[in-house]
Amino acid sequence: MGLLTTIDEIPLYSTVQEAIEWADRNGLNGAHVHKWKNEGYSILGYMGGASHAEAVSGGEDNPHPCKDPLWLNLPLGTPSNLQKIDYCNRCAAMPGTSGNPLLGNFPVNIISGFWSHWQGGVNYCSCCYGVIQTEIEPIIPISITGEEDSGGETGDGALPFDAGDTSDGRGGGGGY
Helix, strand or coil: CCEEEEECCEEEECCHHHHHHHHHHCCCCCEEEEEEEECCEEEEEEEECCCHHHHHHCCCCCCCHHHCHHHHCCCCCCCCCCCHHHHHHHHHCCCCCCCCHHHCCCEEEEECCEEEECCCCEECHHHCCCCCCCCCCCCCCCEECCCCCCCCCCCCCEECCCCCCCCCCCCCCCCC
């Protein structure tokens, strides 16, 4: 299924593997689970990062690129002027993304409202959700419920997830 939606600008995936791959691309480790309800159904989704707070903040030493003022202040622009739309189109066109810009890896340096490709720069591809129209859209709107809160440090409705766990949380064990 792939991308389900985003919560706090962080993608929520249908498989733990996708969440861990996102975490790796964004300098984080592991994944955690969000359980949310839509039209009476409870659905599990996986988000990169050991906790929701870490995924949103990017961790203590690695602030999340979507919160970077350079990204936040980069104008939308057009498909060819080195601003947000152009950047996200390039993320979506990268090999292995199947048109999903969130899966891209295109490090850039942002200066004076424009980006330039730079291998030592920041990968903002995970921030492209909603910037461009793609075939990859959330399949259902979400609302996070508080009933599944594990009582952990964040109190954000996220459930802890052990990356070695092969259960999808619905019983029966194993496989995705």
